[in-house]
Amino acid sequence: MRTLAGIGDEAGPSAAEQIAAVTGLGWTAIELRTVDGTALADLDDAAFDAVAAAVAGHGLDVVCVDSRIGDWSSEITDDFSRDLDELRVLARRCALLGTRYVRVMSYPNAGLPPAEWERRVRRRLRELADRAGQADLVLLHENCAGWAGADAERMLTLVGDGLGLLFDTGNGVAYGYSGVDLLAEIVAHVRHVHVKDGVPGPVWTLPGDGAADVAGALALLAAHGYTGALSLEPHLSLRPHERDGVPGDASGFHAAGIALEALLAACPAGA
Template sequence: MIRLAGIGDEAGPSLAEQVAAVTGLGWSAIELRTVDGVAVADLTDAAFDAVAATLAEHGLDVVCVDSRIGDWSSEITDDFSHDLDELRVLAARCRALGTRYVRVMSYPNAGLPPAEWERRVRRRLRELARRAEQSDLVLLHENCAGWAAADADRMLALVDDGLGLLFDTGNGIAHGYSGVDLLAAIAPHVRHVHVKDGRSGPQWTVPGRGSADVPGALSLLAAHGYTGALSLEPHLSMRPHERDGRPGEVEGFHAAGRALEALLAVPVPARSEA
């Protein structure tokens, strides 16, 4: 069974808003990125304990924690110790939250020659994946920023290095490639999915109304037996990583969630591979 979840801070910065957004849709799973604008790894112990207690009180499972490791805010030449420290903190916090999945990316370049960029990225991610495995975690690489951001062969190389894959249906809109074509090459290795839709610009809209071909992506995932979570990241009223949007707006989140439910309720035709 596919499970529906949502990245909470897409609906509002406070945990109360995030919980209201997800439970208001009748869903029982959430993905954590920030609370009150603070990354999960940077929360004080007291703040994190309050988050975990509140989620448990509302019966919300955590399907994934989104780290900053290798993401758009970093470069491959940054101090690696910061990533090791973040993973160490998240290992304990993911255990408390009952999730094994940690989202990572693959380090934007900082002017290095391509071969050296690849060498450094893969060395770092192999080490991180090794440490994650020791803590019973799985690192999931998202098709967003870094060396393997939009290249299926590079993503599959990271699978060989011990990572899983996280597919975002809308990232191709922002970065200029066909997300469904990418998915066709990596679908057997996808372990988690973010759902958003939009048109060039980018201009974001609810799932099914943009040019990301979300129905086609859902069809491909179903054809490959995907049974993980679909985690809503609509980018409509809140885009915390871009520091815009207006706090406290859950209406757009709910509209996107209902649109996703509608897509799942209607069988979509199989996508031709021709």
């Protein structure tokens, strides 16, 4: 059986709501991004310690933490020291949470010529990956915002010590490409998976009800021996990049989890 997890704030803002949603599905793992609307790296020590204690107290493994490094809220010309500071904080907190994985992206452009954009992205991610490796962490680049967000060849040039790939099943719907076709090119380097589904717009749906071919992605992962976690990120209520202030929804999260389990049960490759 694969590890099933969920990005907790998709189910609710508080740690209690996030934990209840994951354990309510009978799952034993969680992915952390924000708590009470605050990024994990920005929580004060007391608040973070309370989250870590609650997660451990319910016997949950933390499969990944989602940073803001290089994501849709940033640009390549932003102050790099902010990202180094976030990684420094997360390195300490990941050690306490028992996880090595930190989600990153590859910096949206800010009007730079393509070659200069690439040069800066690659330099930043290499320095971040080197520092992550020194802290026994692995950065996971997601197929989302930034220089390598939708390009398999670019993603593969980033892979190395301290940096692997995170595949999100639904991001192709949002960015206008076939997620399964992209996955076929990068599957050997995928270390973690986010599960969502939707139709162009995008409008997000339960896994299996949209145009992302989640079932095909799951079958391809299984056929290539993927043994990492599948982490639910349904976007049915909370959509962080839209900054709309709508909190996560436990009922939608639960329905999406049941739909994911049904897809796995029907997966011909025995996922």
